[in-house]
Amino acid sequence: MIVIGVTADYGLGSRIAEHMGAKYCRFFSKVFPDGESYLRLDENVRGEDVLLVQSMAEQQDKRFTEMLMAIDAIAEAHANNIYGLIPYMAYARQDRRFLDGEPISARSVLGALHNAGMSKLAVIEPHKEEELSYFKGKSIAIDVMKKVVRGAVEKTGAETLVAPDSGVSGRVKGVAEELGVGWDYLEKKRDRNNGSLSIGKGLGDLSGKKILVVDDMISTGGTIVQASGEALSKGAVGINAAAVHLILADGAYGRIKNAGVGNIFGSNSTGSKGCEMIDVSEDVAAALSPFLVD
Numbered sequence: 001m002i003v004i005g006v007t008a009d010y011g012l013g014s015r016i017a018e019h020m021g022a023k024y025c026r027f028f029s030k031v032f033p034d035g036e037s038y039l040r041l042d043e044n045v046r047g048e049d050v051l052l053v054q055s056m057a058e059q060q061d062k063r064f065t066e067m068l069m070a071i072d073a074i075a076e077a078h079a080n081n082i083y084g085l086i087p088y089m090a091y092a093r094q095d096r097r098f099l100d101g102e103p104i105s106a107r108s109v110l111g112a113l114h115n116a117g118m119s120k121l122a123v124i125e126p127h128k129e130e131e132l133s134y135f136k137g138k139s140i141a142i143d144v145m146k147k148v149v150r151g152a153v154e155k156t157g158a159e160t161l162v163a164p165d166s167g168v169s170g171r172v173k174g175v176a177e178e179l180g181v182g183w184d185y186l187e188k189k190r191d192r193n194n195g196s197l198s199i200g201k202g203l204g205d206l207s208g209k210k211i212l213v214v215d216d217m218i219s220t221g222g223t224i225v226q227a228s229g230e231a232l233s234k235g236a237v238g239i240n241a242a243a244v245h246l247i248l249a250d251g252a253y254g255r256i257k258n259a260g261v262g263n264i265f266g267s268n269s270t271g272s273k274g275c276e277m278i279d280v281s282e283d284v285a286a287a288l289s290p291f292l293v294d
């Protein structure tokens with residue numbers, strides 16, 4: 001097995017290779033003056049099983065295109081099997097048609113990867129595990145939320161986990177029970193047309209509690225800001241936030257900090273700066289090993 005970083009693996013590929021006892025290398029890459037990507041692999045992969053690692057956390061379209069180009073290069077170099085690990089999969093939230101006329105973007109991305117020649121795909125915390133059925137080869141979702149939350153709870157002493165959305169509440173409840181801390185959730189309502197947020201069910205009393213707001217991902221930060229404001233209004237003291245994927249779109253970091261959040265914890269599925277990154281490579285390697293030999 002050779003683990004190959006495409007253009008954005010944030011150090012995860014080399015750590016995973018170490019845990020799996022596999023070789024690691026990277027594509028040489030550059031960007032042409034017009035913005036197009038160039039890739040080249042200076043490694044003999046003939047007859048080898050190859051695991052391509054590419055996160056799509058920023059410049060999503062570019063990272064996706066580069067993954068397709070990498071599959072093409074590896075196939076051309078006569079590798080045996082081409083597998084993929086996507087630490088953060090872009091377009092996963094559009095996993096169904098919410099309004100008439102929309103595409104199912106997750107299906108477009110996953111279908112293209114398989115059609116290009118990838119036979120197995122692992123995704124760290126896709127938005128919903130079921131959407132991986134759009135990938136027609138074998139696939140797994142790798143769960144690292146517990147690892148991230150455990151690290152954040154150890155560092156902050158949080159006593160209560162808060163799920164900012166009913167969609168993630170079942171998972172947050174499960175992690176809270178395993179870690180022996182309390183939990184609560186609020187119901188977030190998002191206007192499909194203008195994206196604005198409002199609260200359905202609010203939080204219970206949190207007087208004097210240190211809390212950790214836990215989500216699967218942070219994009220604009222709106223969800224975390226809403227939950228933090230609600231927690232403060234219910235008496236919480238010491239608010240920190242954790243999410244598997246820290247996308248932190250423009251201005252999100254400042255918005256979250258201004259809302260009174262101390263630290264932002266996340267996995268190294270992205271390369272977000274100024275946050276507490278928790279290395280999930282050991283868990284990912286442990287999930288990948290049986291999946292790739294199967």
Ligand code: R5P
Binds near residue numbers: 219221
């Ligand atoms: C939504 O379903 C997700 O679980 C996240 O809550 C959401 O994507 C976070 O987005 P934002 O940071 O833009 O509020």
